[in-house]
Amino acid sequence: MIEGKIIKYYREKNKLTQEQLGKGICSGTHLSKIERLHTEYAPEIITLLSERLGINIESEITKLNNIKNLLNDWQDVIIMQLFDEMDLINQELEQEDLIQISDYKNLYKLLRVRYLLMHNLTEDALYIIYEIQKNEDKLSSYEANLLKHVLGIYYLAKHEHLKAIQALKSINETDYNNKEYTYHLAAAYHSIESPVMAYFYADKSREFFKEINNYLRVIDAEMLMLIQVKGDGDFNESIQRFEKLIKSCELCNSPVRKARLLHNLAFEYYRRNNFELASKYYKDSMSMKDNESNPYLLSLEGYIRSLLNGSILPRDKLLQIAKEGLETAIKKNEKIYINLFNLLCYLIQDKEQEYHQFLRDHALPTFKQFGIVYWINRSKKELFNYYIKIEQTNKALKMAELLINHE
Incomplete structure (x- = not known):
């Protein structure tokens, strides 16, 4: 009976009326019943209608039945953060006309939001979210929980961390078997400086990533757990855990994660006033990043502060580096970093009053x-x-x- 949906889709795509398509094959009334799955029909009729539309009905049925498997594969590579595979499946799905008449069009839209958010296209993602929310009552239980998950990720991207927590905490695990959401919940708690809750959910996400043999995401979870440990007890143990994770990144050929770990290790040294080692690891992290990216600017800010507090470089050289960072931030119109590097410029020049006035205002x-x-x-x-x-x-x-x- 699925043939009727396919015939209707291609008829409307070719801008034909039911009478035009059915002429010499069947009446418009009979075709209407076929399209609405309200009648039995002879296979010969479907063959003739398909030929007139220029499609192979058996091939179209196969494609329609394979959409669910393709969407499942897409979700798996999104969770695993395999960007090349993710992009390939996206291209395949974009060319698949029949998604719009499948039972999985809402699942496709929700995964499309996740894909866009992975590529930092938040406004495009929000447009689809609004579209989905208009028909939220038609979502399955799984899709309704996936919507909460993508909303949580969207709020994280917009730095609305309390909204992210609210959305993610409302997920029902009974109807939603993707426990990856616990990682995003941990990230949200980390962003509001709630280390106990961040550690708890990061640990849950680590167990989930282990279950699905997703070792790169295990590294992500363990990194998030490690930076919640704020105590100054056995710092050597923390250093060993950082080094172990950095080695894992090298073995898994993940320079992005290694750069992130080096940045976090630098911050731990900075917190303990070891500015020489802090500056070293900030510099190592920067060497692995695009020098116009936000992660680079973040490490650069820490690098300059470490050099300044440790009196490692003359102030005139530090000011030059800070101004270069400011120029990049202005060029990219990154408000956060424009402010950070302006503050550094005042700090380096010992302009205490101007520094605090700029900080306040x-x-x-x-x-x-x-x-x-x-x-x-x-x-x-x-x-x-x-x-x-x-x-x-x-x-x-x-x-x-x-x-x-x-x-």
């Missing part, structure tokens, strides 16, 4: 706009200490209140 509002909790809290602490230093007690108390209440 420009940088902090931008960090709030993008929901970047680490830089929000760091900015508030710096402003609190500055107001104490210049004896503006009321402003210091206000900043302390904001810190305590996490406003």
